[in-house]
Amino acid sequence: MRSRRATAPVPCDQCPLRERRSFRNLSEGELAFMLSFKRGELVVAPGATILLEESASPHLYTILEGWAFRHKSLADGRRQVLNFALPGDLLGLQVAVMNDMQHTVTALTEARLCVFQRDKVWTVFEDHPELAFAMTWMAAHEEQLLDGHLLSIGQRSALERAAYLILHVYERAEAVGYADHDELQAPFGQGHFADALGITPVHLSRTLKKLREQGLVQWRDDCLVILDRPRLEELAAYERTEPLPRPLI
Amino acid sequence: MRSRRATAPVPCDQCPLRERRSFRNLSEGELAFMLSFKRGELVVAPGATILLEESASPHLYTILEGWAFRHKSLADGRRQVLNFALPGDLLGLQVAVMNDMQHTVTALTEARLCVFQRDKVWTVFEDHPELAFAMTWMAAHEEQLLDGHLLSIGQRSALERAAYLILHVYERAEAVGYADHDELQAPFGQGHFADALGITPVHLSRTLKKLREQGLVQWRDDCLVILDRPRLEELAAYERTEPLPRPLI
DNA sequence: CGGACTGTTGATCGGTATCAATGCTCGTGG
């Protein structure tokens, strides 16, 4: 895992993410605590392992900038991408509350992470219920996303799944300012996407071709464009849930 | 939804689940609070809807007795069983912390549920960090299970998936005393199981036949028996994780 | 320039879905 220091760490009360209206505000008191809870920042290169299955990291992270993905593999190498992670997402909550990490997190792009001490999590619950509540909110939210993916992989066809995941990823990226005007700079290759859908890269290529031929999306050179959102949403049986006001860190 | 009162509600400090060694103990103080937090009990018939997608229940439940399952469907009726739920499992945390329920919970057997008031959840976080931590633990744990299912459905073949789910369900049932000696009284039919695996009931029938022919399992008349655990675990690439000490309610 | 990696396309194979028929259990009502 390569890593390096970039710019000076940002104090939580000046966190750039706070300016986005998709995030809820914290009270003065909580912010003050965050300043001490935050232990530093970590910048990792694309492809770097942030958290490793089976190994107990002493840290907990929030993504400040960049993309990552959570994944899990079988003994013979078959890999499932469980979800993508974006700024504001919490990484390593499982190891913090259960001492047990059952998946790996890897950076997709260069990423900047807020670092928290795992052993101070109990302090959060004791002294800062608002933050503890936010953590639980995050866990419940992630569970909701996973429920959606499970439905997708279990019941949708490859074409429907691809449509669904494109819409899902776009929506989340847009919420943190990583996409706009139905256009997204994709930080992942088709290999990652295929592993998230549970299909082969070869078949994904053919599936995307169909979406392209039907004028629904375009995906060339990392640039993913939603050309016909209504028809894509219909194909995916996608129900846009208006984004909930979401807590940060 | 049919429901009726059965026996008198059990006070939390005499909760029968506490006797099982798979559950962690609560402190005196937390137990005292639980007594007031618990609002009553609800007994539901098999097939009854406990929590409905999109509708905000004012309650939060813990299963005391019986089986339930969480599921989610597409508009055209295709259904995915997300997970099964057993005694000790918390239902409705999402609606409690996010005001948003995105899946349905249905009873498989007659089930007895502890009823809690959703609007007192904030009190839990404010005044009872130990309980709040337990809730977060539950959410993180459920997320872990979902990660496992996602890997399974995305990457395993139907045969492997069936083997995996049988082992998974058995293990959880055993932990709460619902199974023993590799034998389980199955509360679900093949339809439920197929929907959990993301395959057709017809194909599940054929898949089970193969497992039967190889002498791995037997499933007749609701009685599910694991005949050759080592080979079944190998087929499923199942890694038994020693059960974590788990918090209750 | 050459090699690695990623994505595309073609040919073929296999796993799972679909359609359909049968048997079975069980609850209901004649």
Add this chain to the structure above:
DNA sequence: CCACGAGCATTGATACCGATCAACAGTCCG
């Protein structure tokens, strides 16, 4: 008591979706 129908599991025949194997093109990088 038996007749009946509903729901579930099994089995067979066939269709199709997605996997696999293979060849090739494009890009990046040493």
